[in-house]
Amino acid sequence: MKRILLLAALTGALPCFASQETASGFSLNQFRIVYPAAEKKGITWSMTNNTGRAYLMQSWIRPMDFTTGLPAAESDSKGPGDAIPLMVTPPLKRLDPGEQLTLRIRLTGMTLPQDRESVFYLSVKGIPAMPEKASQTGGQLVLAVVNNMKMFYRPAGLPDEGVKGAAKQLRFSLQNDALVVDNPTPFYINFSQVTVGGKPLEAEALRRLVPPKGQQRYPVSAGMRGEVTWQVLDEDSQQTAVQRQTENNS
Template sequence: MKKIMKSAIVATTVLAVHGAVMASVVISGTRVVFPSNEKEVTIRLSNEGQQPGLVQVWLDEGDVQAAPEQIKVPFVLTPPMFRIEPGKGQTIRMLYNQSPLPQDRESVYWLNMLEVPPKPEDGDANYIQMAFRTRIKVFFRPKALNLQEKVQEAAGQLKWSLARTADGKSYALEVSNPTPYHVSFMHLGVDAPNGKNAVNEDGGMVEPGKSASFALQGGESLPAGPVKVKYTWLNDYGAGVEGEAQAVK
């Protein structure tokens, strides 16, 4: 178990030359929403490959380097480690231990899944064994905030501004989030009046009551006048939703 945990922390590749190995175990969904009035939620995993996989799951608070055995979160995952046969699935239960969490805003955690494929059966001493790690967000949502109409409105309440980056060479979009929800973006950018656009294809997230900055590629110079922000945010089902707003300069 310790060896697997260590592999997760450093995304270990055990060297060799037997050919590429691809991850086969997948999580159903790209995010988890945990309503505070629920005792537990379930997460479905499936093995879409042709070989069995050994899987370990754990939660963290955002530090990708944190060792699983040292992390303290208000949830329990069961089972924490298991084997999935090819073509089969596994249901994970996430249980809330009732530790106090903010009730005026969402809290975010990260679900980690580490898959270690089996060794090849051909007896070749030289092979590649890779530990594939997947991380998705887990949003703990207070009962009073678990209203879809409010969730859907959050992105439209964001406040946008355009400012020079610290080096003064380009622009960045700065967004302020006055809502109690996390808003995640697939990508975002600006349409300038002269048709010169600048984009950020990396995306990211802005937390409740906080601000975030997104550097723009192609935004070295933007003309005076109004600038329209175009963005794609992710809903509870992981689907992209288009949005527009005006940026303050």
């Protein structure tokens, strides 16, 4: 079932879509995108304009800032070695009311690791068309609308059970003021919730993914001890079953 989104209006910033069950706004067919290597001709992603206005849609692929889990700032300088081997078409398109935008994402070079996932963001920015009267009188504030979807490139040969299987293999240890998560799997882990001794970790910290075959550290409050429970978001943005591990201090 498609999720319907309302436009947020924030001055001085590029607002994101706010998820709502409503008949107006934009509907997206996916919030998390998995690009299997087997799709040799690329994959598609779509959204529908349910508003009464036309939008100019700009679409592109962005790297992730792993210190925050958010898209990297556009101002970040990129060298030749930082080029993203993915392209999205069409990069620009007018989207009229009721029209569907379908994007094709395609791998342009075999430079990504083949033993683990890679992660990026698909960014889609919409600039609303100005009403004719407003364009004549001037003085109108036009706000761009941006949505960022995590996109995972998944090489061939990774375990079929995907994130659900990976969630069961995580290992946790408390080290001073941090909960350290070890991920031996080839999949990125995106937690929906983690608790230590029944106390939840802050959602902002959990934006940071646990890299494949690596680890991540999350801050914990003094005295947080006890059983660790966790759930992660799977390929369909659904929470996996709750997993538990008794406390393991290092």
